[in-house]
Amino acid sequence: MSIAAHRPLPRRRLWWTVADAAAVAKRNLYRYIRVPPLLLFSTIQPVMFVLLFTYVFGGAIQVPGVDNYVDYLMAGILAQTVIFGSTQTGVGLAEDMTKGMVDRFRSLPMARSAVLAGRTLSDTARNLFVVCLMLVVGFLVGFRIHTGVIPALGAVALALAFGLAFSWISAFIGLSVRDVESAQAAGFVWVFPLVFASSAFVPVDSMPGWLQAFAQINPVTITVNALRALTYGGPTTRVVLQSLAWIIGILVVFVPLAVSRYRRAAG
């Protein structure tokens, strides 16, 4: 029996990795069709945030140079939505692990990275759906794009890429804690300071100095500023590149970390 014959060629291997990831992503998305409340509740929360911030806090928050707070808010809401959405990546993986699905996948001749790639892919697809819904709700409460179609599409793409990067962090956490409840709890605590100590809802200038120092280098601030530039206007190139640098940086660190966690998932 020739062993070499079973080793796929590099190009074939890449093809299978993509096909396997797509098969896993499709399987993950079935969940939203089969359990409609899941999609409902994962969308209600961001919608509520748009309404709360617009009508409850919106009146009290004064952003210098901005007439309509919702125009300022939407960039922050988009970032917050994709980040909160990406925390589900770790929960889903932890669930697959406790239910034995990961064991089954790992015993199959599929690409090892496909389970993680498929999961982050399906979570990105879900994020796309929620982001679109968010924009519709935003329009209904007065949000308008001040730039153009291309920058607006760029904003959606950037938000999704940012969510994808956070999905890999979440995957690493979910595979480390290994049970659903812990993944749920651990998945949320670290995103709160990142999301709220940022320019998502208020200008960083309004924060105390020590917090400003953190908020200014916070990748959420940088990405929100980029999203704002793409939807509201202002200098774009620099912030978008900074945001992309963060996204690439996060992926470079957390993709290998998550994959190595997955390989050792059985301990």
Add this chain to the structure above:
Amino acid sequence: MSDAAIVTQGLRRAFGPIKAVDGVDLAAPAGTVLGLLGPNGAGKTTIVRILTTLLTPDAGTAQVAGYDVVRDAEALRSVIGLAGQYAAVDENLTGRENLDLVGRLYHLGRNEARRRAEEMLERFELTDAANRTVKTYSGGMRRRLDLGASLVGRPQVLFLDEPTTGLDPRSRFSLWDVIRELVSDGTTLLLTTQYLEEADRLADHIAVIDGGRVIAEGTTDQLKSRVGGDLLALRVVDRARSAEAAAAVADLGSGAPQVVAEAGEVSLPVREGAALLAEVVRRLDAAGLEISDLALRRPTLDDVFLALTGHVAEAAADDGEGSESRPARPAKMRSNA
């Protein structure tokens, strides 16, 4: 190439201080059923996980279908099937979608994956439920679907880790029929079980595992002959006096009596059992020991396990196999002759 489908030599794997697998040598010729029999925590699952490439061994070697489990792990995965302790099927997918997904991940191609899914649905009598989500399936149906999923890729070697644990007797019997049928196709099967009756019914060759080691192996008959003849089993009313009862009849047996004090049971291997019954009753009566049961029977594998290990096939407190979320199961099952 040797005709052994599974070979291991000196396999070892520890989890921290716990030696889950402590030097295991196994061999299963192609087309046979090897049963790994042992209590919970004996190391059976760890052996299966090593042989299916989910875990790497600390020491020793193992080949499955001619592939080394470490060096040729990737090639090995395309010729094996695994059904683990819990039915690893997606609750939110239908039965058909589950099988189709596994077929796609075996890289069978769209049409072949679909065809195999249909075949498996038919074989495991799930055609009527094929379009229902697995959430609506009974435990037995889930196990059958899981078994179907493990066979989608036409594996040369199939691993079933406690395939009937947690099933009601009827589902268990029907699953046994299915397993017997599929091994008649020439698939090599490694089966783990803590149900002695199950190993007895399904396996050609049995390895008894305890504490990460193979403590005995052979055919069912060979193992039974280790007990020596028939068994005279008695139960005393006063459990505290079971040792006393054992002492009273010890010299009548062909081997040492085994006592299960918690149950008040004494079993004694005997050559000419029937002739001894009257004498046993006389002696117990003379000692003032009241008995609630007295029987002469052929030995079961349960007795073999007791004779080999000196304890009944009970669950260990901690199995050390990294499966703390595993559902609780009955500690032992006595099979009746």
